[in-house]
Amino acid sequence: MKRAIRVLAAATVAAGLVAGMSANAAEVRIEHKGMGLLGEAMLAPGKTWKDGAILIVHGTMVHRGMDTIAHQQKALLDQGLSSLAVTLSLNVPDRRGNADCDKPQAHRHQDAPAEIAAWIAYLKGQGAPGITLFGHSRGGNQSARLAVDGIDPVVKRLVLLAPLVWDEKRVTDGYERAYRVPLKARLAEADKMIKADKGKDLMRGVAFQTCPKADVSADTFLSYYRDDGRMDTPSLVSKIKVPVLVITGTLDTLFPDLPARMKDKLGPNIKMETIDGADHFFRDLIADEVADIVVKHVEGK
Secondary structure, three states, rough: OOOOOOOOOOOHOOOOOOOOOOOOOEEEEEEEEOOEEEEEEEEEOOOHHHHHHEEEEOOOOOOOOHHHHEEEEHHHHOOOOEEEEEOOOOOOOOOOOOOOOOOOOOOOHHHHHHHHHHHHHHHHOOOOOOOOEEOOOHOOOOOOOOHOOOOOOOEEEEEEOOOOOOOOOHHHHHHHHHHHHHHHHHHHHHHHHHHHOOOOOOEEEEEEOOOEEEEHHHHHHHHHHHHOOOOOOHOOHHHHHOOEEEEEEEOOOOOHHHHHHHHHHOOOOEEEEEOOOOOOOOOHHHHHHHHHHHHHOOOOO
C-alpha cells in the first residue's frame, strides 16, 4: 500500500493556525503502514520547515502533549526553533493521550524506530534541509536505535534527554516493588507462550509499565522487560555517526547512573551536559535551560 501523507487543515498548517491550539501550533497527520500517526508542529514565527526542524519523541506510554514535551516545544519556540513532537502509535491508530490501560497492549519497544523514520520522511518531504532528532527517556533509546541502524542523511544530529539506561536488577526490583509480583514469573509466562507460537496472544490482567493491570501480548511484555542487547542507550552512542548530545539532570532518580555510564563514551562526536536541579522530566523553567543547550548543539557549538 502506497503511503499517503495528509496534513490536517492543510490551508492553516502552513500558517501554523489550528482552532484551539496556540497561534504557532498545528496538528499533523501522516499514514504509516496503513495506520494514522499524529504529531504537533510548532513553527517559529516567519519560518517554515525549510529553515530546519527538531523532531521530538516522547517516553514510555505517554504522548506528544505530556508536560516534558510541551514545555520543551515552547522553550525551543522561544529560541526561534521549529519543532514537530510526535505521538508513537503503540499500535493504536490516531492515538491521543496516554496509553489506555483498559485496551489490549499489542506493541513493541522496537516498533518505534520505523515510525520515527516515517516522520523524518515527512519533514524531508516538506523541504527540511536538516533535522535534529530529539528523544526523551525511552524515546531517546528508540531514536538512538534508528541512528545505529542507519538514518536518513537529512538527520544531522541527535539530542538524547535522559535516555533509557538498562540495569536488569533495577528493572526487576522496580517491577516487584511496584506490583508485588516477581518479574521472573511474568517473563517465564511470556516465554512459554512465545515458544508455543502464541506471542500475539494476551497475558490477562498483568502489571505492565504504567498500567497496574492490563491485557498484554507476550511479544509486547518481553519487548519492554527483556534486554535485546540494545536497551542500554550509553552502549549505543559510540555507534552513531552524527553528533550526539546527551542531557542529564542531577535529580534524575530513574536513571541516576547515566552520567557515570556516559563518562567513557564522550569525545568529539559525543557530548554530555548536566543540568543542576533537573529531575527526569525537565519541566517548567528547566526546559529553558535544555533549549539553551540544544540551540548550541544545533549551531555546532
